[in-house]
Structures are given as structure tokens and as C-alpha cells.
Amino acid sequence: MIGGFSSQIIAGYLSDKYEPTFSRTKPFVCITMSLLGIVTNSLCYMFTFSFYFSMTFLFLTYFLAEGWMSPAVAMVQATIDVRYKGVAMGVFLSVTGVFGTMGTLLIGAIVDDYHISA
Amino acid sequence: MISAAWNYKLPDDEDDAYYEMAVAIPGFDSSKYGLLSGVLFTSLFSITVLFSGVASDNCSRKLLLAFAAMLWSITSLTTSVSKTYTEVAASRMMLGFFEAFCGPPAYSLIVDYFPPEVRTTANAIFAFGIYVGNALSSMIIVLISTVGWRWAYAITGFIGIFIGLLVLVGIKDPIRGRFEPRVNIANEEKGVMEDDEMEFGAAVPVVKPESIFTKYLGGFKAMYQNKVCFYVVLGACFRFWQGYSVAYFAFNFFSDYG
Numbered sequence: 001m002i003g004g005f006s007s008q009i010i011a012g013y014l015s016d017k018y019e020p021t022f023s024r025t026k027p028f029v030c031i032t033m034s035l036l037g038i039v040t041n042s043l044c045y046m047f048t049f050s051f052y053f054s055m056t057f058l059f060l061t062y063f064l065a066e067g068w069m070s071p072a073v074a075m076v077q078a079t080i081d082v083r084y085k086g087v088a089m090g091v092f093l094s095v096t097g098v099f100g101t102m103g104t105l106l107i108g109a110i111v112d113d114y115h116i117s118a
Numbered sequence: 119m120i121s122a123a124w125n126y127k128l129p130d131d132e133d134d135a136y137y138e139m140a141v142a143i144p145g146f147d148s149s150k151y152g153l154l155s156g157v158l159f160t161s162l163f164s165i166t167v168l169f170s171g172v173a174s175d176n177c178s179r180k181l182l183l184a185f186a187a188m189l190w191s192i193t194s195l196t197t198s199v200s201k202t203y204t205e206v207a208a209s210r211m212m213l214g215f216f217e218a219f220c221g222p223p224a225y226s227l228i229v230d231y232f233p234p235e236v237r238t239t240a241n242a243i244f245a246f247g248i249y250v251g252n253a254l255s256s257m258i259i260v261l262i263s264t265v266g267w268r269w270a271y272a273i274t275g276f277i278g279i280f281i282g283l284l285v286l287v288g289i290k291d292p293i294r295g296r297f298e299p300r301v302n303i304a305n306e307e308k309g310v311m312e313d314d315e316m317e318f319g320a321a322v323p324v325v326k327p328e329s330i331f332t333k334y335l336g337g338f339k340a341m342y343q344n345k346v347c348f349y350v351v352l353g354a355c356f357r358f359w360q361g362y363s364v365a366y367f368a369f370n371f372f373s374d375y376g
Contacts, residue, residue: 001249005245008246016237071241076346087338088341089171090168090170090222091171097163100361104366104367
């Protein structure tokens, strides 16, 4: 909760503060946080040494990588026609929800087929 | 909430219908639970949210939010009195349906409440609700252990209805696009600029209002043609893929540590 909220606020603050001087701040924040997420997730789940090591990087995953969504949503809000803002958010939530669910189903199938310990 | 209620175990690992949904509802096994907690909810949510988007562009966003909150809270009440799996499933599907009416009007209200300079921070604070909700969901276990799963659902439902009423009374629906550049969309489409001089007495061009269906398809088209939106949604899909998968499998992963 603390990590996720801090990440959101940091991303929001950086995006709003530097957007007037650097117009690509929002995509830059999204990209940086997503790349940091690859590192922290890998260290949390793939290269684990102990429970506490994993938990530390789980916190860092939330702290460094969760803030991508606010700038992403702000980009959609800023660029779509005022008539379609609701539809745009509907499409965003729908498509990402379907994709996310497909991810769990596919990874579940891989775990089952290859007998991987989750 | 359903994850806590479905398989709630007493300290001595005893089954009790008062605390455990799986015991109280006949035939509510793990496969049916998986269906209910995952695909059934998400599929209805994902389809409905496409329509709630166009509703939020054309109806009062305050009323949409308030009634959605009250109606999805009523599904908690109907779950609390359910006696069969079909009744629980119907309530769960209605929950997905009504919850779909929360996101688009909420984000649309943020756009009109906050200027672009602080909008990302406003979105971030809105996202805080997700983390508060996750934290509160762990409190459900305490509630179930105190009053049982039926009353836990009922209390949650009553709180939700109260919050819906607060939204109805406390939120104002601002003018749409109040922070957008002042462009007359109808004239822009006809190539008429704000500075163009109109001949005195000339008929003002009449623009036919768009039908809901045209607006709906127009929204999709605008999203597809807008490169920023297209790539943001594409990128977000992969982030959600990662987020859902981690959330789904993390519990098993950390359980292995014993």
C-alpha cells in the first residue's frame, strides 16, 4: 500500500512538474518505471536468495514500478477528443482487463503443462 | 471479499457454514469459485465498461457513479441472503456489471475537476483508492471472524449504499471539457474558424447531433487513430498482463517459503 501509493504520487508529481519544460515527461516516466519493474520483479521472483530478499524487492517493485498508470491515463485524457473521453477510458479499462486475465490463464497453462513450481 | 469468505477457516481448521461460504452454499467447489472470481466477473466487466464509457460521455456522471455504487452494494446484500450457487453467481455478475460504471465517469470527472497541470497527480490520488481498498479487504477477514460471512457481506453492502448516497449529495458534475482548448467542434469539422467573418443575415449552419451509436463507434475510431492512445493502451496491456499474473501467482510463490 505504502509502496504503491508513493510510486503513484512520485510519478504524478514528476509528470506534472516537468511536463511544461520537457513535453515527453509522461512517456519517459512510464518507460523508466516499467524498465525498473523488470529489474525488481526479476530480483524478487527469479533470482531469489531468501524470503526477506524477495520481500525487499517486492516492496521496490511497488515503490519504483507502480506509478506508470497515472501518467498513462493522463496521456489518454489529454489527447483524446472531449466527446470521447468516457469511451476512451472504457476501451482502456476493458482491453487492459481482458489482456490481464489472458495473462493469468496463459501463465497458469504454462505452469500446469511444464509442472513449474509457482 | 469472496476469496476470504469462500474458504474461511476457523483456527482449528473446522468447517462452519456460518463463516465459510463454500460450506454454506451447496456445490460451491474450487472450480466454480475460480469461474466466479475470475473469468465470469472480468468478462462481464470488460464488455459492460465499453458501454459505460459512452454513457459517461452522454449522461450525468454524478448519477452514474452514485447509482452504480448503490447498485453494486445491493449485490453484496443479495449475496448475503443467497442460498444457491446460481444466486451467488448472479449477484457476482451484477457486481461486475455495475462496477463497470465506476471507472469511465470517475476518470471523466477528474478531467473536468482538475486542469492539465495537476491532472496526473489527481489520477495518482484517485489510484490511491485501489491500495486503500486492498488494505481494507484484509479487514474483511476480521469482520467474517466476528459476524460470519453473510453479515460481513451485508455490512459491506450497507456501507456502499451510504457512500453512494454521499456521492449523490456531495459531488457536483462540472461542465464537460471546461479545461479543454476553446474550439467549436461543430465548426472545426466544417472548416469554420472562430475568426471567420459571418455574412450578416447568413443562415447559421445546422449540425446534426451525433447518435449514441455514432459516438460509440467514433470513440473506437478516435482511439485507434490516435497514436498516443493506441500505444498507451498497447503498453498498458502488457503492464496489466504482468500485474495480474504477479498478483495471481505471488501468493503461491511466497507460500513456498513456508
